[in-house]
Amino acid sequence: MRLIDVLMQHDATGHSPRVSVDMLPDAETLDAGDPLRGKRTEFQLPAGSIYLDGNSLGPMPLAAAERAKAVVGQQWGQDLITSWNKHAWIDLPESVGEKIAPLLGAAPGQVICCDSISVNLFKLLCAALAMNPGRHKVLSQQDNFPTDLYVSQGLQQLLGGEHCELVSVEEDEIEAALSEEIAVLLLTQVNFRSGYAHDIERLTRLAHKKGILVIWDLAHSTGVMPLELDHWQVDFAVGCGYKYLNGGPGAPAFVYAARRHHEKLQQPLAGWMGHHNPFTFLPEYQPASGIKRFLVGTPPILSMSVLDAAMSVFADTDIAQIRAKALGLADFFAVRVLTNPALSSLELVTPKEHKQRGCQLAFTHEHAYAICQALISDGVIADFRAPSILRFGFSPLYLSYRDIEIALERLAKIMESKRYLDERFSQKNKVT
Ligand SMILES: *Cc1c(COP(=O)(O)O)cnc(C)c1O
Numbered sequence: 001m002r003l004i005d006v007l008m009q010h011d012a013t014g015h016s017p018r019v020s021v022d023m024l025p026d027a028e029t030l031d032a033g034d035p036l037r038g039k040r041t042e043f044q045l046p047a048g049s050i051y052l053d054g055n056s057l058g059p060m061p062l063a064a065a066e067r068a069k070a071v072v073g074q075q076w077g078q079d080l081i082t083s084w085n086k087h088a089w090i091d092l093p094e095s096v097g098e099k100i101a102p103l104l105g106a107a108p109g110q111v112i113c114c115d116s117i118s119v120n121l122f123k124l125l126c127a128a129l130a131m132n133p134g135r136h137k138v139l140s141q142q143d144n145f146p147t148d149l150y151v152s153q154g155l156q157q158l159l160g161g162e163h164c165e166l167v168s169v170e171e172d173e174i175e176a177a178l179s180e181e182i183a184v185l186l187l188t189q190v191n192f193r194s195g196y197a198h199d200i201e202r203l204t205r206l207a208h209k210k211g212i213l214v215i216w217d218l219a220h221s222t223g224v225m226p227l228e229l230d231h232w233q234v235d236f237a238v239g240c241g242y243k244y245l246n247g248g249p250g251a252p253a254f255v256y257a258a259r260r261h262h263e264k265l266q267q268p269l270a271g272w273m274g275h276h277n278p279f280t281f282l283p284e285y286q287p288a289s290g291i292k293r294f295l296v297g298t299p300p301i302l303s304m305s306v307l308d309a310a311m312s313v314f315a316d317t318d319i320a321q322i323r324a325k326a327l328g329l330a331d332f333f334a335v336r337v338l339t340n341p342a343l344s345s346l347e348l349v350t351p352k353e354h355k356q357r358g359c360q361l362a363f364t365h366e367h368a369y370a371i372c373q374a375l376i377s378d379g380v381i382a383d384f385r386a387p388s389i390l391r392f393g394f395s396p397l398y399l400s401y402r403d404i405e406i407a408l409e410r411l412a413k414i415m416e417s418k419r420y421l422d423e424r425f426s427q428k429n430k431v432t
Pocket residue numbers: 116117118119145147148188192217219220240253
């Protein structure tokens with residue numbers, strides 16, 4: 001529950017006149033009691049800005065910048081090719097995977113860092129379909145992140161509809177659509193637009209009852225949501241290195257595959273790095289044992305090294321604390337938006353219940369794009385998602401409650417003055 005107990009069991013309009021922010025602790029008190037407050041010093045953050053977009057591109061950990069210098073200067077610059085051994089470049093996909101694993105609730109040997117989510121989904125979908133012979137349907141959600149749908153559509157075109165058929169339904173139709181006709185359930189835990197969070201454990205259990213394999217996209221989960229993939233018996237998952245893991249633009253993604261499936265897994269992008277013994281240069285492909293068979297080609301060492309270093313900010317953290325603070329920040333923001341008459345035109349589309357949401361909030365407004373641009377020009381970085389969503393991410397390792405308070409003040413000024421109507425805020429950029 002929370003968002004002060006769903007706005008004291010809100011009234012019929014959804015806005016609660018009975019809730020007053022005076023009833024809540026102030027930002028100073030909350031910051032003083034924040035067990036993660038010291039983490040901020042591990043990041044480089046631009047002065048004067050409040051960064052509410054760490055769910056899209058995490059900011060730079062200082063350790064990442066240092067590693068980038070070392071990899072380019074010493075490792076590539078001086079040690080050249082000997083670095084594959086000397087600096088263990090060759091082990092990075094596995095060693096970074098092992099650093100991500102605890103955040104997923106995964107025992108060792110089941111996570112590997114490689115490629116992008118899109119490419120990893122292609123590999124996993126092929127492998128999962130082959131493991132469920134006699135079935136060919138991939139069930140997903142209409143408003144899933146488009147790349148998940150596109151990869152499925154591409155595979156359908158490649159294999160033919162009789163071997164792969166994407167069936168996408170609305171969020172509330174998923175459970176009813178789980179049937180013995182479905183081979184694979186492909187879902188994203190936290191919806192990138194609405195912030196709605198699926199119950200992975202429940203859906204995985206329901207899918208397994210019907211003999212369906214599950215693939216979870218954890219792009220907006222990894223690093224902020226407590227995950228128990230082993231315990232929940234998840235089959236496969238993918239996630240992102242550049243969002244809450246702060247690995248830098250274009251950082252490689254990861255694959256999780258439950259150990260029980262490893263020896264049956266055949267993925268179609270058979271490349272030399274996934275070979276049983278790449279440096280024997282044999283003409284026949286023989287997959288590596290275990291999770292390494294998901295590797296394809298040479299890993300992007302510059303960006304994988306940076307992600308490796310960025311992971312150090314999680315070393316002494318507790319995911320339960322991270323989640324609690326993310327919800328605390330989001331509630332702090334949402335309660336004040338919902339109770340401020342000046343902000344009443346912003347409609348919260350993210351569920352109010354903690355259990356049903358990730359660590360971002362989405363509001364709709366017909367001028368969402370322009371409001372977002374006006375906020376950015378005032379140093380509050382949020383983002384816009386078509387057609388009309390204003391999205392705020394609450395990454396808890398570097399944000400303070402005071403930051404949220406400042407962001408709210410700037411937002412209220414923009415909304416009160418309607419400054420977003422200024423023409424320059426409506427010019428569309430290529431990336432939103
Ligand atoms: C960001 C995101 C991706 C990104 O996919 P890439 O192929 O790594 O660019 C995929 N899925 C979801 C749900 C995302 O939010």
